[in-house]
Amino acid sequence: xxxxxxxxxxxxxxxxxxxxxxxxxxxxxxxxxxxxxxxxxxxxxxxxxxxxxxxxxxxxxxxxxxxxxxxxxxxxxxxxxxxxxxxxxxxxxxxxxxxxxxxxxxxxxxxxxxxxxxxxxxxxxxxxxxxxxxxxxxxxxxxxxxxxxxxxxxxxxxxxxxxxxxxxxxxxxxxxxxxxxxxxxxxxxxxxxxxxxxxxxxxxxxxxxxxxxxxxxxxxxx
Numbered sequence: 001x002x003x004x005x006x007x008x009x010x011x012x013x014x015x016x017x018x019x020x021x022x023x024x025x026x027x028x029x030x031x032x033x034x035x036x037x038x039x040x041x042x043x044x045x046x047x048x049x050x051x052x053x054x055x056x057x058x059x060x061x062x063x064x065x066x067x068x069x070x071x072x073x074x075x076x077x078x079x080x081x082x083x084x085x086x087x088x089x090x091x092x093x094x095x096x097x098x099x100x101x102x103x104x105x106x107x108x109x110x111x112x113x114x115x116x117x118x119x120x121x122x123x124x125x126x127x128x129x130x131x132x133x134x135x136x137x138x139x140x141x142x143x144x145x146x147x148x149x150x151x152x153x154x155x156x157x158x159x160x161x162x163x164x165x166x167x168x169x170x171x172x173x174x175x176x177x178x179x180x181x182x183x184x185x186x187x188x189x190x191x192x193x194x195x196x197x198x199x200x201x202x203x204x205x206x207x208x209x210x211x212x213x214x215x216x217x218x219x220x221x222x
Contacts, residue, residue, distance in 0.1 A: 006045035010052060011035040013160055014131060015209045017045045026103070031160070052210050089212060090205075091115040093154035094142045098134030099219030104175055105129075107184065109138035111145070112217045114156060121145060129184035130175055135162035137184075138217075140191040143200050151202075158207040158215045166204055169195040 007024035009015050012034050018024045021038075028034035039045040093114045100107050108124025121141060126134075135157055142155045143166075157163055165171045170192060177185050207215040214220075 005038045005040065006042045007036060007038050008045045008049045009034070009036045010049065010210055014158060015049070017042070017049050023103075089114065090154045090156075090203075093156055094120060094146070095156040095207065095216040096135065096138035096142055097158065097215050097217035097219060098131055098138060099124075100129070100131055100134065101125075103131050104181075107131075107134040108219075109134045109141070110217050111138060111142045111155075114216050117216050123187075126184050126187065128180050130173060132159055132161045132165075133171065133173060133175065133184055133188060135159035136165050136171055137187055137191055139163065139166050139204060140194060143202055143204070144194055144198075146202055147198065147200055154203040154205055156205055156207040156215060158209055160206065163204055163206065166195065 004019070005021070007018045007021060009018065009024055009027045012024075012027035012031050014027050016027075018027070019042075024036055024038075028036050037048065039048060091114050094111045095114045096109060096111045098107060098109045106125040106127060107129035108122065108126065110122035111120045112118060113120060123137070123141065124134075136159075139155055139157050139162055146153055146155070171188060175181055175184075209215065
């Protein structure tokens with residue numbers, strides 16, 4: 001029997017520690033600059049994630065000679081320089097995140113005060129959806145709420161895909177429209193319509209997980 005491995009994703013669609021290669025690949029496949037590596041134990045993976053990719057670069061099986069994006073053991077060959085600094089956190093903001101039980105699976109999301117962690121809004125569980133669709137809904141929910149309040153606060157998300165969909169005012173997903181996904185698709189259609197019929201000045205920024213730790217709205221389901 002193959003020994004259980006754990007996969008650290010430092011740079012990907014949703015950084016974290018994953019228990020299967022399929023989950024790791026979902027976060028890193030075709031993600032420019034993805035950085036990830038497998039470990040023999042969960043504790044080692046969690047420590048590596050905490051330290052960051054720089055603290056693990058050049059160790060056995062990693063670095064410039066490591067396998068590329070299709071391999072389970074190393075960093076992506078599509079490397080780009082990962083920033084070692086970022087703008088200071090804007091604490092006068094809303095941070096959003098999604099929680100799922102399977103992907104696809106039941107979805108819930110929330111927005112919290114970045115400074116205090118106080119929950120500002122929450123939704124779900126929605127019967128069936130995906131991580132990225134939940135993140136998309138959370139961002140749009142935050143933007144709509146802030147516009148209603150006349151607030152210029154920033155919105156933080158750790159999902160690159162969801163932020164891209166918000167900018168493009170449309171989603172790109174393989175989740176089918178059927179009787180099991182009616183609930184989330186109704187919400188998605190409403191969110192897309194809101195984006196297409198409203199304007200906003202709020203910044204939607206990437207939460208820098210490697211530098212700042214988990215986003216304040218994190219559900220802790222890594």
